Amino acid sequence: xxxxxxxxxxxxxxxxxxxxxxxxxxxxxxxxxxxxxxxxxxxxxxxxxxxxxxxxxxxxxxxxxxxxxxxxxx
Amino acid sequence: xxxxxxxxxxxxxxxxxxxxxxxxxxxxxxxxxxxxxxxxxxxxxxxxxxxxxxxxxxxxxxxxxxxxxxxxxxxxxxxxxxxxxxxxxxxxxxxxxxxxxxxxxxxxxxxxxxxxxxxxxxxxxxxxxxxxxxxxxxxxxxxxxxxxxxxxxxxxxxxxxxxxxxxxxxxxxxxxxxxxxxxxxxxxxxxxxxxxxxxxxxxxxxxxxxxxxxxxxxxxxxxxxxxxxxxxxxxxxxxxxxxxxxxxxxxxxxxxxxxxxxxxxxxxxxxxxxxxxxxxxxxxxxxxxxxxxxxxxxxxxxxxxxxxxxxxxxxxxxxxxxxxxxxxxxxxxxxxxxxxxxxxxxxxxxxxxxxxxxxxxxxxxxxxxxxxxxxxxxxxxxxxxxxxxxxxxxxxxxxxxxxxxxxxxxxxxxxxxxxxxxxxxxxxxxxxxxxxxxxxxxxxxxxxxxxxxxxxxxxxxxxxxxxxxxxxxxxxxxxxxxxxxxxxxxxxxxxxxxxxxxxxxxxxxxxxxxxxxxxxxxxxxxxxxxxxxxxxxxxxxxxxxxxxxxxxxxxxxxxxxxxxxxxxxxxxxxxxxxxxxxxxxxxxxxxxxxxxxxxxxxxxxxxxxxxxxxxxxxxxxxxxxxxxxxxxxxxxxxxxxxxxxxxxxxxxxxxxxxxxxxxxxxxxxxxxxxxxxxxxxxxxxxxxxxxxxxxxxxxxxxxxxxxxxxxxxxxxxxxxxxxxxxxxxxxxxxxxxxxxxxxxxxxxxxxxxxxxxxxxxxxxxxxxxxxxxxxxxxxxxxxxxxxxxxxxx
Numbered sequence: 001x002x003x004x005x006x007x008x009x010x011x012x013x014x015x016x017x018x019x020x021x022x023x024x025x026x027x028x029x030x031x032x033x034x035x036x037x038x039x040x041x042x043x044x045x046x047x048x049x050x051x052x053x054x055x056x057x058x059x060x061x062x063x064x065x066x067x068x069x070x071x072x073x074x
Numbered sequence: 075x076x077x078x079x080x081x082x083x084x085x086x087x088x089x090x091x092x093x094x095x096x097x098x099x100x101x102x103x104x105x106x107x108x109x110x111x112x113x114x115x116x117x118x119x120x121x122x123x124x125x126x127x128x129x130x131x132x133x134x135x136x137x138x139x140x141x142x143x144x145x146x147x148x149x150x151x152x153x154x155x156x157x158x159x160x161x162x163x164x165x166x167x168x169x170x171x172x173x174x175x176x177x178x179x180x181x182x183x184x185x186x187x188x189x190x191x192x193x194x195x196x197x198x199x200x201x202x203x204x205x206x207x208x209x210x211x212x213x214x215x216x217x218x219x220x221x222x223x224x225x226x227x228x229x230x231x232x233x234x235x236x237x238x239x240x241x242x243x244x245x246x247x248x249x250x251x252x253x254x255x256x257x258x259x260x261x262x263x264x265x266x267x268x269x270x271x272x273x274x275x276x277x278x279x280x281x282x283x284x285x286x287x288x289x290x291x292x293x294x295x296x297x298x299x300x301x302x303x304x305x306x307x308x309x310x311x312x313x314x315x316x317x318x319x320x321x322x323x324x325x326x327x328x329x330x331x332x333x334x335x336x337x338x339x340x341x342x343x344x345x346x347x348x349x350x351x352x353x354x355x356x357x358x359x360x361x362x363x364x365x366x367x368x369x370x371x372x373x374x375x376x377x378x379x380x381x382x383x384x385x386x387x388x389x390x391x392x393x394x395x396x397x398x399x400x401x402x403x404x405x406x407x408x409x410x411x412x413x414x415x416x417x418x419x420x421x422x423x424x425x426x427x428x429x430x431x432x433x434x435x436x437x438x439x440x441x442x443x444x445x446x447x448x449x450x451x452x453x454x455x456x457x458x459x460x461x462x463x464x465x466x467x468x469x470x471x472x473x474x475x476x477x478x479x480x481x482x483x484x485x486x487x488x489x490x491x492x493x494x495x496x497x498x499x500x501x502x503x504x505x506x507x508x509x510x511x512x513x514x515x516x517x518x519x520x521x522x523x524x525x526x527x528x529x530x531x532x533x534x535x536x537x538x539x540x541x542x543x544x545x546x547x548x549x550x551x552x553x554x555x556x557x558x559x560x561x562x563x564x565x566x567x568x569x570x571x572x573x574x575x576x577x578x579x580x581x582x583x584x585x586x587x588x589x590x591x592x593x594x595x596x597x598x599x600x601x602x603x604x605x606x607x608x609x610x611x612x613x614x615x616x617x618x619x620x621x622x623x624x625x626x627x628x629x630x631x632x633x634x635x636x637x638x639x640x641x642x643x644x645x646x647x648x649x650x651x652x653x654x655x656x657x658x659x660x661x662x663x664x665x666x667x668x669x670x671x672x673x674x675x676x677x678x679x680x681x682x683x684x685x686x687x688x689x690x691x692x693x694x695x696x697x698x699x700x701x702x703x704x705x706x707x708x709x710x711x712x713x714x715x716x717x718x719x720x721x722x723x724x725x726x727x728x729x730x731x732x733x734x735x736x737x738x739x740x741x742x743x744x745x746x747x748x749x750x751x752x753x754x755x756x757x758x759x760x761x762x763x764x765x766x767x768x769x770x771x772x773x774x775x776x777x778x779x780x781x782x783x784x785x786x787x788x789x790x791x792x793x794x795x796x797x798x799x800x801x802x803x804x805x806x807x808x809x810x811x812x813x814x815x816x817x818x819x820x821x822x823x824x825x826x827x828x829x830x831x832x833x834x835x836x837x838x839x840x841x842x843x844x845x846x847x848x849x850x851x852x853x854x855x856x857x858x859x860x861x862x863x864x865x866x867x
Contacts, residue, residue, distance in 0.1 A: 002280050027250050036199035040176030056187050
């Protein structure tokens, strides 16, 4: 009985510390810097918003590539 | 009967008769052209899902921005505000004006992200600051600003200072430490339930060891990572020969942790890892709230600085030259166009206009300026182009002076008294001494080091100031939620205690004791229907506060007023408005600029024949007299401070019955007055609403802003009366006083608990179960007592 508890304890702690690690990573990325925006994150959670995020990523990639080339040429 | 309908864009409600109507699949109502324009722009660009996200929230009307955005492309601007990123893009930091809800953020970010050339947009909802990175080869900053303005918002640049970056970093650091502490404490609390239930149902030693091991794993990061700041604080305290709160928190928790380790790895007794985690977590949450307060002071300063004009037009050898503010010298000739802000102080040398001096005097009525009159920096030219000679450089000008003083005040806000903190300092020193004495006593009589150490530490543990730590926060929380329900926003819980102890309350006049809006007092002449219609049409042609008041008076007093088509409508600077109607010259305003009126007068003439004279006044708020009476009954000194003239201020002072009044006060004089009261040892509350009050607000022990006040006044205030009613101040005081009464009761309860239990612990009679139960009981007593606060009897 107690040996099962020991295993549960170890597994439980590994899982909770992994989740805590993910949270710390998010916080260090600045995802929780803006408390008000964070609380309203649900509003920007539609398919349309996801598509926008993908489009934005592509646009930024293209802009960065063009800029790099321009700097190289000059 | 007319009904009230919401605007399809901003959702503000207006009478149906004044709305611009449109039918497009559904009936649309707009309160102004600005809202109509933005609505269609969003619809055409496929951004109408904004309204779904907006929900029932309301927006401010779209901001009509007169100044030219090309300023943003000038070299002086680039040099000051634009930075290059490592990848070669441009970066600017802006403060976006007009943001009210998450939908506003979504809209701005979406519109900008879809604009070609913009690499990154990030708008912070909490402080409305935006970071924008763009490719200058594709788009100019002025075009980005125009884009923001086109959807009804406005943007000002600001410089990210070192203090802001430091405050942000500090906030993030505390947030992480606090999150980890809360995470671990919550886990420990869950495990605790099993532990304490185990005491009743019989728990075997091996199971208890597993539980203690789990608590040890969770409590360790709390003490060494989250609690690190207490060790740091204690070290710097000791270095300066001070025993501070940090020392006591770190010493208490480390001793408890070491004792628990001893129990876990073989010793007898019970471990107290839960107490270690709880103490650190509770104190850390309090510290995090303090850090948040400091960060918002930095954000407030940035908002204020972004209002300062960037450059001025000076006349050099009959040519106009745009220079930055630092380049302006005394005796330079400066030109100020309509809508622009004066950059430095000076004296008018040509032209005739009116200036909005609300940032200096708090009065919304523009002040006429003729040759020889003084101009103050930061005031806005509202009528026509004027030239003036600089009498001071920028560094010595009024605006800069106020900004500098405000920065000083915000960085050194009066220290808020906190009874609990004061008490826990003495309490902790006493407990540490008692523990030490217990250890020494037991060691002397028993001779066993182990037993003496355990009994000594048990004194610290039994005295775990749970009830003391909860005494203030629980009562404050209940007080604050009651206040919030009444529309009274306290920015921090600690203001409750200070407010409950005030000696004097200082009120601003315009917008605080009075409504801040002019209204017609009397109209002695009778006019024909045709004349009334002419007067109505004329007053409707100007946005001057006096014209608006006359128009509103006519709308209220007469029915079926007709709008007549006036021609050649012309503003006569500092006097009034003139127009033609079928060759008839109609005029409304003052007749002679040289007469100094004691009240505001509006004359109406047709072909130079005087037909009506209106006297206007700023009305007292309905609850002003009651509020003053209430504070006088509470033996609190009431004072009125205003930038207005002596005649008006004394009249209002007499009407409301304040103990004392001061007229013609500049923002600095108001602040000095507050300081003089505080120097006498009085606790002072300042109530204001305007930019001119912000300095005085920042100097008071407690500052209260009316909900409709200027952004800056609200930003520097500790309490905001959201419903804009003076009775809210009475209610705030009443609730604060009642909450503070309960805080004192709670402190008493926790003290009595300690007086009873500590001697028992010192005698070595405390068993773990008794300790756990009595600790919970004292906390429950404190919580239960606090719940009685909003029991409104």
